[in-house]
Amino acid sequence: MDNNIVNAKIISPDSPYDYVSGIWQEELIKQKNHIIVLYAQDGYGKTSYMAYYSKKISTKSYCAWYLLDRRDNQLQQFMMYLLMTLEKATGRKFRKEKQENLQEDFLEVIYQISYELEKLDRSLWIFFDEIQNLVGEEVLYFLDKFIEYTKDKICFFFAGTEDLPTFLIKYLNGEKENVLLTEKELRMSQEQIRCVLEKKGILDTEKLAAFINQKTQGIALQVMKEVFLLKCKGGGILYY
Numbered sequence: 073m074d075n076n077i078v079n080a081k082i083i084s085p086d087s088p089y090d091y092v093s094g095i096w097q098e099e100l101i102k103q104k105n106h107i108i109v110l111y112a113q114d115g116y117g118k119t120s121y122m123a124y125y126s127k128k129i130s131t132k133s134y135c136a137w138y139l140l141d142r143r144d145n146q147l148q149q150f151m152m153y154l155l156m157t158l159e160k161a162t163g164r165k166f167r168k169e170k171q172e173n174l175q176e177d178f179l180e181v182i183y184q185i186s187y188e189l190e191k192l193d194r195s196l197w198i199f200f201d202e203i204q205n206l207v208g209e210e211v212l213y214f215l216d217k218f219i220e221y222t223k224d225k226i227c228f229f230f231a232g233t234e235d236l237p238t239f240l241i242k243y244l245n246g247e248k249e250n251v252l253l254t255e256k257e258l259r260m261s262q263e264q265i266r267c268v269l270e271k272k273g274i275l276d277t278e279k280l281a282a283f284i285n286q287k288t289q290g291i292a293l294q295v296m297k298e299v300f301l302l303k304c305k306g307g308g309i310l311y312y
Contacts, residue, residue, distance in 0.1 A: 082157035087124040117292030118231040136161035145208030203232035259290030
């Protein structure tokens with residue numbers, strides 16, 4: 073198995089050095105949530121915030137990362153990477169010796185994971201990025217059962233575009249510890265944009281932040297493109 077592919081899937085990316093969190097981002101980190109879902113189109117900074125969140129809680133929680141793609145709809149592969157990221161995050165073994173055919177009895181795998189979780193000395197978060205790539209019924213059923221049997225021991229963070237898996241909706245309805253954030257909440261505020269400009273050494277940040285906020289509607293990718301153009305133009309001279 074290619075180590076570069078494995079690492080890309082189970083190692084959290086670094087949050088951008090110029091990432092600026094807002095008030096709600098910091099408040100979310102302080103809350104005691106069990107399931108968090110970021111649901112928005114590309115460009116809203118979902119992965120950046122997940123990476124930032126993971127880094128902020130890593131001193132008090134184990135953090136496992138799983139970047140999903142369409143190949144993960146094969147249950148054997150999904151379970152294999154899930155176990156790998158859990159083992160990498162915690163340093164513990166979550167599978168029995170010579171346990172190769174994981175999908176043969178996936179409930180046994182879940183029970184084994186749950187048993188090992190009892191031995192952890194701190195909480196565990198699993199971050200699933202690009203959750204929209206999971207569409208296979210078998211994999212979604214397994215993930216549903218995995219959450220059902222471990223949600224008292226594991227916290228989950230999902231990010232994705234398009235339609236959310238149906239089973240996730242049931243965990244978001246009426247559970248105050250579970251949070252759904254959409255494009256409205258994910259837009260950058262004018263103050264966040266101003267802080268990004270300051271980090272880039274750009275002057276006249278108040279007016280420029282207001283201009284960029286109006287032009288981009290706070291969509292993170294568009295904001296960063298505008299900031300890049302500003303740097304190329306010498307800090308905003310004759311920009312607005």
